[in-house]
Amino acid sequence: MTTKPKRTKTIKPPLTMDLENHLAAVCGGLVCGVDEAGRGPWAGPVTAAAVILNPDDIPAGLNDSKALTEKRREALMPVIKEKALAWGIGHASVAEIDALNILKATQLAMQRAISALSIAPAGALVDGNYKFDLPCKVDVAVGGDGLSLSIAAASILAKTTRDQLLVELDTLYPAYGFARHKGYGSATHREALALHGPCPEHRSSYAPIRALLGREAA
Missing domain, CATH: 3.30.420.10 (Ribonuclease H-like superfamily/Ribonuclease H)
Structure with missing residues (x-):
């Protein structure tokens, strides 16, 4: 062995x-x-x-x-x-x-x-x-x-x-949990975005945010 x-x-x-x-x-x-x-x-x-x-x-x-x-x-x-x-x-x-x-x-x-x-x-x-x-x-x-x-x-x-x-x-934006995930694309951040949409501190040029904004505009 x-x-x-x-x-x-x-x-x-x-x-x-x-x-x-x-x-x-x-x-x-x-x-x-x-x-x-x-x-x-x-x-x-x-x-x-x-x-x-x-x-x-x-x-x-x-x-x-x-x-x-x-x-x-x-x-x-x-x-x-x-x-x-x-x-x-x-x-x-x-x-x-x-x-x-x-x-x-x-x-x-x-x-x-x-x-x-x-x-x-x-x-x-x-x-x-x-x-x-x-x-x-x-x-x-x-x-x-x-x-x-x-x-x-x-x-x-x-x-x-x-x-x-x-x-x-x-x-300023308590709905998103920034203190926990620091803006990274965590599951809780995704869920908050799905519920509330992006806030002014979200990067609209980033694909996940751009896609969400596109759906809202449609």
Whole structure:
């Protein structure tokens, strides 16, 4: 009788500043990590954050925001803001998403986040594989929020900020459950849309909302 080998848990290497240091050497100045939250949801803005970490005072526990609990993200946000050399938040509204498309709206939110930094960076290290047009030299890192400390910090600020905005939207539009699903296409969100139709914070350019609006117009 053969026994199955025990599964070994994959241990991810710790996040570092290696990518930031490489880009800083190329561009000759400070580098911010940039990430966004909210490209997939059907409602609410897309939010971006930019963070320039102090290499001598990095907050403990930074990680990809998706790997952290909501409570941990909320605890880290003020620590990141306090310890960072600079941080900035930018949003693109639902109207801008519908007018521009989500990719261009994401770029706009990232541009606004970098412009909100109190220190102008020489470079931006962006999570993903798309080189957005930003007001400094850009490098990208696929899975960067699990590699780069700066991107991880940005991912925490972006997600926590956007989640808080959706909680506020829940008080304005309580029928949709925004505080629970944050605008994503959950079963409860679908049910609420079927009952009440979309509200002004729904992205009419997204297929599920567009289809619903088409049925209402018919």
